[in-house]
Amino acid sequence: MNLQFESLFDALWMDGHGPYVWLAVGISVVILISMVFIPIWSHKQFLINLKMNSPDFNKKSRQEETE
Amino acid sequence: MRKLGRKWRWFHRMGSPRWFYEITGGWLPWLIPLAFSLLAIGLFWGLFLAPPDARQGQSYRIIFVHVPASFLALVGYYVLAIAGAVGLIWRIKMSFILMKAAAPIGAALTFIALFTGAIWGKPTWGTYWVWDARITSMLILLFLYLGVMALQRALVSTDTAFKASAILALVGTVNIPIIYKSVDWWYTLHQPATLKLTSSSTMHIEMLQPLFFMICGFYLFYMLVLILFARLEILQREKSSRWVRSLVSEDCVI
Numbered sequence: 363m364n365l366q367f368e369s370l371f372d373a374l375w376m377d378g379h380g381p382y383v384w385l386a387v388g389i390s391v392v393i394l395i396s397m398v399f400i401p402i403w404s405h406k407q408f409l410i411n412l413k414m415n416s417p418d419f420n421k422k423s424r425q426e427e428t429e
Numbered sequence: 430m431r432k433l434g435r436k437w438r439w440f441h442r443m444g445s446p447r448w449f450y451e452i453t454g455g456w457l458p459w460l461i462p463l464a465f466s467l468l469a470i471g472l473f474w475g476l477f478l479a480p481p482d483a484r485q486g487q488s489y490r491i492i493f494v495h496v497p498a499s500f501l502a503l504v505g506y507y508v509l510a511i512a513g514a515v516g517l518i519w520r521i522k523m524s525f526i527l528m529k530a531a532a533p534i535g536a537a538l539t540f541i542a543l544f545t546g547a548i549w550g551k552p553t554w555g556t557y558w559v560w561d562a563r564i565t566s567m568l569i570l571l572f573l574y575l576g577v578m579a580l581q582r583a584l585v586s587t588d589t590a591f592k593a594s595a596i597l598a599l600v601g602t603v604n605i606p607i608i609y610k611s612v613d614w615w616y617t618l619h620q621p622a623t624l625k626l627t628s629s630s631t632m633h634i635e636m637l638q639p640l641f642f643m644i645c646g647f648y649l650f651y652m653l654v655l656i657l658f659a660r661l662e663i664l665q666r667e668k669s670s671r672w673v674r675s676l677v678s679e680d681c682v683i
Contacts, residue, residue, distance in 0.1 A: 363478050363635070373477060376487035382552050383490050386545040387476070390494045393537055394468075394650065398461070401657035408664055412677045 444521035446663040447672050453656045460656070464649035471642030479636050491549040493639060496623060497647035499542035502570065503605065505535035505651065509577065510602050513595030523659075525591045526666070528598070529581055530658035534651065536574035543567055554618050562611035563619040566604055573601040 367373035374380050442448050475493030482489035509531045516524030546564065547557040558564070577594045584590035612621045623632050624640075632640070667673050 365477055366479070366481065367477065376490070377481075379486060379488035379490075379552050382488055382548050383476070386491045386548040387472070387494055389544060390498065390541045393541055397534065397537055397654050398650075398657065401654070401661045405657070405661045405664065408661065408668075409677060412664075412668060412673070416674065416677055 444519075444523045446522055446526060446667055447670075449523055449526075450660055450663045453660060456656065457653070460649065460653045464646060464653050467642055467646030467649060471639050471646050474639035474642060475636075479639050480633070482636075485553055488549060488552040491545050492623070492636075493643050495542060495545040495549060496640060497643045498538050498545065499567070500644060501647045501651045502535055502538040502542050502567075503608065504648075505531055505538060506570065506573070506598075506602070506605060508655070509535060509574075510598045513598040516591060517595050517599075525587070526659050526662045527655070528577070528591070528594065529662050530655050532574055532578045532581065532594075534654050534658065536571060536578065538651075539567060539571040539574060543571065550618075559618050561617040561619055562615040563608065563617055566608045566611050569604050570601075570608065573597070573604065577601075 367376075374384065376383055472493060476490055479490070479493075481487050509528055512524045512527040512531060515521060516528065543564070546567075550559070551557050577598050580594040580597060581590050584593060611617065612619050621631075624637075664673060
């Protein structure tokens with residue numbers, strides 16, 4: 363099993379098919395990564411918001427203010 | 430009788446969002462690297478190491494994204510329809526959560542399948558799009574996913590929304606055998622299935638190996654994203670429950 367391309371240019375150009383292949387792969391990778399990133403980020407934001415609005419947190423921060 | 434009781438307890442525990450949230454939390458640290466490394470290996474192998482196709486040349490390398498995405502788009506529809514059926518029959522909370530998580534993932538995968546297919550069509554068939562049976566039935570699959578998503582969000586009552594979207598998902602299963610069989614039933618530009626369970630595959634082994642990696646990677650990736658979306662949905666639905674509040678009061682979660 364060897365690399366099929368001699369140079370980086372060959373790998374990007376792929377005998378003229380490169381633009382098609384890389385566009386297809388690129389868009390897919392972007393969508394796949396955002397499919398993981400979006401729920402993880404929203405999950406984190408949701409927990410932060412929940413914590414900010416929790417009675418415990420507000421009590422604590424009020425205590426800190428008075429101290 | 431006792432045995433049956435235990436079995437049902439397990440069934441009910443599986444249906445508990447809290448149990449799902451807690452058990453899957455432990456899976457994520459190994460599921461994320463495993464899914465991504467399989468995808469990275471498969472993609473590198475497919476793009477740089479696999480030999481070019483005798484007839485299509487280099488453009489066939491799109492197959493390493495196109496086939497796994499299409500495959501999981503269909504698997505995702507089974508998940509959606511089965512979750513809908515289970516929810517309608519047994520009224521298990523988790524089934525609605527999984528249905529809600531599965532719909533956008535399926536839509537994204539179907540979009541990837543259609544988009545990469547269109548790009549692949551240009552150098553191979555000379556056109557981005559033809560209204561042939563396989564492509565049209567995949568487009569209907571995308572609309573089914575989008576329809577389920579819209580129904581889930583359009584109705585105020587979550588119970589009615591779930592029932593309506595579950596029924597739509599079940600009716601839509603008619604489309605699944607059409608997608609599978611479309612390349613055999615109608616004369617079409619789309620090539621027949623590359624992978625077959627019952628007979629030997631038409632693909633060279635050196636191309637099959639990376640494709641196998643990509644399909645396994647996509648399976649794990651699907652599982653991972655389904656879990657991530659389901660966990661988010663669980664948190665949002667159970668935000669006022671005691672277990673979520675105690676989760677929030679622990680400092681380690683953020």
